[in-house]
Amino acid sequence: xxxxxxxxxxxxxxxxxxxxxxxxxxxxxxxxxxxxxxxxxxxxxxxxxxxxxxxxxxxxxxxxxxxxxxxxxxxxxxxxxxxxxxxxxxxxxxxxxxxxxxxxxxxxxxxxxxxxxxxxxxxxxxxxxxxxxxxxxxxx
Amino acid sequence: xxxxxxxxxxxxxxxxxxxxxxxxxxxxxxxxxxxxxxxxxxxxxxxxxxxxxxxxxxxxxxxxxxxxxxxxxxxxxxxxxxxxxxxxxxxxxxxxxxx
Numbered sequence: 001x002x003x004x005x006x007x008x009x010x011x012x013x014x015x016x017x018x019x020x021x022x023x024x025x026x027x028x029x030x031x032x033x034x035x036x037x038x039x040x041x042x043x044x045x046x047x048x049x050x051x052x053x054x055x056x057x058x059x060x061x062x063x064x065x066x067x068x069x070x071x072x073x074x075x076x077x078x079x080x081x082x083x084x085x086x087x088x089x090x091x092x093x094x095x096x097x098x099x100x101x102x103x104x105x106x107x108x109x110x111x112x113x114x115x116x117x118x119x120x121x122x123x124x125x126x127x128x129x130x131x132x133x134x135x136x137x138x139x140x
Numbered sequence: 141x142x143x144x145x146x147x148x149x150x151x152x153x154x155x156x157x158x159x160x161x162x163x164x165x166x167x168x169x170x171x172x173x174x175x176x177x178x179x180x181x182x183x184x185x186x187x188x189x190x191x192x193x194x195x196x197x198x199x200x201x202x203x204x205x206x207x208x209x210x211x212x213x214x215x216x217x218x219x220x221x222x223x224x225x226x227x228x229x230x231x232x233x234x235x236x237x238x239x
Contacts, residue, residue, distance in 0.1 A: 018216070019214055033148075038148070040216070043216060048158065052162070055162075057227075058166065061230075077234045081228075081231055088227070089220060089224050092220035092221075095216060
């Protein structure tokens with residue numbers, strides 16, 4: 001399967017680049033260290049966002065009572081876990097891109113990801129509000 | 141180097157510590173779930189503890205504020221991949237309650 005092999009090679013290459021500091025240092029010039037630290041804190045903030053989503057998933061799996069819809073609790077938990085993992089992976093990729101842009105004096109890369117994440121979280125919250133209301137009125 | 145009035149190194153160190161705390165909370169939650177899922181769950185729980193410990197070792201230098209300020213470190217991808225790993229390990233833990 002050449003396509004699968006190519007994807008695996010590409011993933012391995014990306015991960016190798018994340019772990020190799022000299023790769024990042026090979027382009028542009030070293031910026032003011034404060035910029036690098038700000039970029040690092042942004043990465044950490046995104047990582048904590050991912051951790052919060054994962055914690056939400058783990059809490060849903062353990063502390064929600066069984067919901068009227070079969071396996072809805074597990075679906076909520078898995079969706080939150082996968083979303084959190086995606087946020088964490090994207091955080092390090094984004095950090096590397098921003099570091100590169102700062103070193104080259106380019107504009108920071110723009111992304112739709114924050115908007116998509118906000119919409120997903122907002123939509124999920126709305127659905128849960130609906131579910132709570134339906135359960136509250138349906139129960140009595 | 142003159143002292144930075146914006147206290148950037150200190151803020152960054154505290155951000156690392158907050159993240160380490162958040163990671164610990166998630167690891168404890170995952171471990172709690174793992175210990176209710178029988179023997180396979182316990183094995184996954186051991187993997188959770190290993191991931192947590194590995195991430196802590198990777199970020200320790202950053203959180204403790206030793207060493208010079210520098211960009212490009214293995215601590216960043218390490219903690220990100222540990223976080224994603226915790227999420228992936230938790231998926232079978234959640235699903236094991238269903239099957």
